[in-house]
Every structure is written in structure tokens, then in C-alpha cells.
Amino acid sequence: MPLVSEPRKTSKLEWCFLAILAASAVLSFVAIPTLVGDGLLHVWFLDVGQGDAIFIEAPGGNQVLIDGGPDNSVLQELGRIMPFYDRLIDMVMLSHPHADHLRGLIEVLRNYEVGKVLENRIPCDTAECLEWEQSKQKAGEVIEAGVGDVINLGGGATLRVVYAREADARASVKNAHDYALIAKLDYGGQSVLFMSDAEKKVEQILAADPNLQAKFLKVGHHGSKTSTYEDFIEAVNPLLAFIEVGSRNSYGFPHPEVIERLDDFGIKYYRTDIDGTVELVLDGKNYEVVK
Numbered sequence: 001m002p003l004v005s006e007p008r009k010t011s012k013l014e015w016c017f018l019a020i021l022a023a024s025a026v027l028s029f030v031a032i033p034t035l036v037g038d039g040l041l042h043v044w045f046l047d048v049g050q051g052d053a054i055f056i057e058a059p060g061g062n063q064v065l066i067d068g069g070p071d072n073s074v075l076q077e078l079g080r081i082m083p084f085y086d087r088l089i090d091m092v093m094l095s096h097p098h099a100d101h102l103r104g105l106i107e108v109l110r111n112y113e114v115g116k117v118l119e120n121r122i123p124c125d126t127a128e129c130l131e132w133e134q135s136k137q138k139a140g141e142v143i144e145a146g147v148g149d150v151i152n153l154g155g156g157a158t159l160r161v162v163y164a165r166e167a168d169a170r171a172s173v174k175n176a177h178d179y180a181l182i183a184k185l186d187y188g189g190q191s192v193l194f195m196s197d198a199e200k201k202v203e204q205i206l207a208a209d210p211n212l213q214a215k216f217l218k219v220g221h222h223g224s225k226t227s228t229y230e231d232f233i234e235a236v237n238p239l240l241a242f243i244e245v246g247s248r249n250s251y252g253f254p255h256p257e258v259i260e261r262l263d264d265f266g267i268k269y270y271r272t273d274i275d276g277t278v279e280l281v282l283d284g285k286n287y288e289v290v291k
């Protein structure tokens, strides 16, 4: 029997944001009316061309969008997944403020009600960043992420911030990828690791974590050869990998070396330039990939 089934009717769900810091404490509880899900965790790696946009629907129906891609194509993708009457996205996360991750989020804030914004504030003065500063004010709450923050998505699923480097507000950031927000989605015994555009430096820091393992990996930086190194793959030990990449992109992503590394480890991969939007469905134990 396929894992996928139709979402049920609307009702109220509890949504809470926990910050697990040194002493650990529950920061706040906020109730948000949203959809009741189908008891499964859905992750869509959206085909938005050359950029990242990942949509999550938790087992209880809460929805999270990680990055928005390079333009408004994310709206069309969301329109295919979300029912027309659902105009609320519970949380959007901006991993780092490069246009191919950010531009579509500005469009989402223009077109949807957004409960929370989760981001890592990085000094940035591009046109997109200036617009983002304005548009994110429409969200109910803007949260600056810290390592160890856990967002309870409901229905047993959590999103945990595993990497967020603080940037000095006055200093210019040489490579925003070193500050990218990295999150891990956990449900039952299954995890999905979202690597944003993280490169070797961040991978090396994360690889030192003995609990980094994740069955599913969204590879860093669209399959660039500066990411997804052997040591990192070994630490994550994924079964499946997902590459968000535009067809015939000018960067030559994904790099053949990365494909070779994945092949060497026997990791099956999906890429949005070839497979289009790819849906991963989890029930805490089993998985299904829907193309």
C-alpha cells in the first residue's frame, strides 16, 4: 500500500518552538490554525530551477518551507501541493541570503500568510536582502536561529538546527556558505539533513558530531565539488541523496566528482533537473519516493 494519502480537514494544532540551550527551557507555545495532516511526513524537493526550495508537511499538517528558490516558480510548485484554500505556511526558513535561496521566499511572503521566519542573520546589502528585511516583517514572528534550537512540527516530527554560525554585524561576510543554517528533520527513527550551500569547512565541523547520521541527505551547494566530501558522507551515512539543481545551469552542477563520490558509497540520488520535483514520504520507519 502506498504511504501517500489525502490530507484531512482543517482544525487547530499546537505548534511550539523549543530552544534547547545549555540549561534548556521551553520558550513559547503558540497555537496556529492549520491543516490536519495524514499522519505521514512529506518532504518535497521542489524543482525551482537553479536554487533550493524544500517544502515539508509534518504528520500533523504543519508546513515549513526551507528556502524559496531564485524566482516566483516556487508559487507554482506550492500551488500544486497545497490545497487552494490553504494560504498559511507555518514557518519559512532562510538558510542564507543568496538570491537562489531567497528571492522565492520574498514572493511567498507576498502571497501567503507566514507564521514564523527562521533565519541566521548575516550582514547583507544586496537588493534582495533589503527587500527581505521589509517582507519578513509580514510574518508573525522572526526568529534568529541558534545551534540546538528545536522546532516541534507536531505529530512527532522535529526540525533541529545543527549549524548556525553567528556573524559579526559590522564585519563583512566573505563566504555566506560558512554561515548557512543547517537543519535536521527527525521523525521516528528517520532523519533528513538539509545542507543548504554548506561547503567543506562546515562539513568538517559537522562530521565531528557522532550523531550526524541521516538516512536522507539534501546535498550541499547543488552538487558543487566544494561540498559532499568523503569524510562527510561517511559521517552522515545516507541511503538516499537529493540534489536541488537547475537543468543546463551555467555552473556545471552537479559536479561529476560529487556524483562519483555518491556512486562510490552506493548512495542512490535524485536530482531536480532530471527528476523534477521529488517527494519523500516517511512514516517513521519506511519511506517512499514519489516523482
Ligand SMILES: [Zn+2]
Pocket: 096, 098, 177, 197
Ligand atoms: Zn549560496
